[in-house]
Amino acid sequence: MSRAxxxxxxxxxxxxxxGDLVDDFMADAPELAAELWDExxxxxxxxxxxxxxxxxxxxxxxxxxxxxxxLVAASYFGLGGLDTAxxxxxxxxxxxxxLGLCLHDDVIDGDRVRHGRPNVIGAVEQSMRAAxxxxxxxxxxxxxxxxxxxxxxxxxxxxALLSVPASGAPVRLATAALAAIERTIQGxxxxxxxxxxxxxxxxxxxxxxxxxxxxxxxxxxxxxAIAAGAHDxxxxxxxxxxxxxxxxxxxxxxDDLGLFGSTAVTGKSTLSDLRDGKRTEHIRIAHERASGxxxxxxxxxxxxxxxxxxxxxxxxxxxxATGARAAVLELIDSHLDHGIRAAAEALPPALADHxxxxxxxxxxxxx
Numbered sequence: 061m062s063r064a065x066x067x068x069x070x071x072x073x074x075x076x077x078x079g080d081l082v083d084d085f086m087a088d089a090p091e092l093a094a095e096l097w098d099e100x101x102x103x104x105x106x107x108x109x110x111x112x113x114x115x116x117x118x119x120x121x122x123x124x125x126x127x128x129x130x131l132v133a134a135s136y137f138g139l140g141g142l143d144t145a146x147x148x149x150x151x152x153x154x155x156x157x158x159l160g161l162c163l164h165d166d167v168i169d170g171d172r173v174r175h176g177r178p179n180v181i182g183a184v185e186q187s188m189r190a191a192x193x194x195x196x197x198x199x200x201x202x203x204x205x206x207x208x209x210x211x212x213x214x215x216x217x218x219x220a221l222l223s224v225p226a227s228g229a230p231v232r233l234a235t236a237a238l239a240a241i242e243r244t245i246q247g248x249x250x251x252x253x254x255x256x257x258x259x260x261x262x263x264x265x266x267x268x269x270x271x272x273x274x275x276x277x278x279x280x281x282x283x284x285a286i287a288a289g290a291h292d293x294x295x296x297x298x299x300x301x302x303x304x305x306x307x308x309x310x311x312x313x314x315d316d317l318g319l320f321g322s323t324a325v326t327g328k329s330t331l332s333d334l335r336d337g338k339r340t341e342h343i344r345i346a347h348e349r350a351s352g353x354x355x356x357x358x359x360x361x362x363x364x365x366x367x368x369x370x371x372x373x374x375x376x377x378x379x380x381a382t383g384a385r386a387a388v389l390e391l392i393d394s395h396l397d398h399g400i401r402a403a404a405e406a407l408p409p410a411l412a413d414h415x416x417x418x419x420x421x422x423x424x425x426x427x
Contacts, residue, residue, distance in 0.1 A: 078410040079417070081137045082130060085144065085151075089126040092152035093159065094119070100216045117183050118209035122159055123175040128280045129155045131418075135284025135299070138411030146226045150233065150287045153220040154280050157237060160213030161244060161275060167206040168252060169336060181206040214241065224287065232286045240279040247271025255337040255363060259347035262339035264315070265308060265391070272314075273307020298406035302415060305399030306422070309392045313422055315340040316388060319376060331372055337363025341391065346375075346384035354378045396423055 097119045104111050129151035136147050163180055166172075172182030185202035193201065221233040247270030254262040281299040290296065318333040319342055333340065347358050357378060361371040379385050396419040403412040 078134065078138050078414045082133045082414070085133045085137075085147065086126060086130055089129065089155075090122065092126075092129055092148055093122055093155040094152075095148065096152045096156055096216050096220050099220075100212065114180075114184075114205055114209055115212065117180045117205065118159070118163065118213060120183070121163065121174060121180050121209075122155070126155065128158050128276060131277060131280035132284040132287075134411065134414050135281045136288045137284075138408055138414060139285050139288040139290050139295075141284070141288035143226070146224055146229075146287050147284075149220055149224050150283050153217040153233075153237070154283055156213045156217035156220070157241070157275065157279075160210040160217065161241075163206050163210030163213060165248070167203050167210075168248065169332075171332075172202075179206070180209045221283075226287060226289075229286055229289075233283055236279060236282050236286060240274040243270050243274040244272075247274075251338075254339040257339065259339050259344045259358075259362075262344055264339055264341040264344055265312075268308045268311035269304060272311040273304045276310060277307040278303025295406060298402055301402040302399045302407070305395045305402065306415070306419060309395040309399070309419075309422055312341060312388055312392045312395070315342060316385070316392075319372070319379065320385070331367060331369065334361055334372055334375060335363070335365050335367050341388050342379050342384050343375075345387050346379040346382045349382040349384065350378055354382075393423065 097115065101112065101115055104115065132151040132154050133147060136150070141147060162174065166174060166179050166181055171179060172185065173179060178186060181202040183202075184205040185198045188198035188201045189195070218234050218237060221237055222230045224230050224233055247267050250263075251267045251271055254264075254267065278300055281303050282296065285296060285299055315333070315338070318328060318338070318340070319330060321328065321330060323329055343358065343362065347355055350358065357374050361367045361375050364371075400412075400416045400419050403415045407415070
């Protein structure tokens, strides 16, 4: 299938650049999810102060760069979507879905901070301790709040998709979201279980293809396309290819920043992945190539809660010396290039170019 055969956005776009349309739409990005939280609060108004407090804690945990709703908007406008009321609901649902999965991820990883401030778990724990609740009970209340807040966010996202005012779209939108959530759960399970495996037995790229790519890139592009009225299976397949390639690259970039990045820039500790025993592609390759002595250094730090910055620096040196980091950076480039080619061959030029720009931005994160 050639790029020339792809549909072009309608003239109603007035020849405005796709990037400008997306930027204008995202100018009030926090309001996208806020509108859906408002609806949830209205539905829950008779449930009492505890539920209201939990919803408020979840709302306050929202934030970040809003990459996923931005992708929804790019796909929607790039494929000729016109109704911003439809787009707001779909993009807001995507953000809620992301937040719900993050809330659950924080429980799994034992995290108490996100975006540089206490997450739902941390905030509830602190409030319980301040109220005189014992330490163990405060931890239980915080973790339960994280799980339940995540459930509320996911449920609200699906209800929003099922009520999108676009003929024939709601069921398709919800089905796509549920399929992505299912794959993400599978990937999360494999990611957690890999912490018990020897690095050589792990498959971080496969985990990324399941855990990160479906909901972080493929789903936003697909939701935008469905909302814009796309039905062409070849087009949707192309979005799947682009999303999978970019999503894997995104996770590999994130893993690189998790070991080599700056906490001041990323807001993420360069010790957390090491202490959690994450079997990243960096670790898998380095462990395979390292000498017996260096392999023992990795084994000694990986999954040790008391691993310190000195341990991390030694692991970084081994990852670099074995060529593992260079191999991962090359793999990132390979996946990005594949996604760029798939977009250029099958998507409208403006959308393909916009996604290529996104790929260059991701490449810049890792190099």
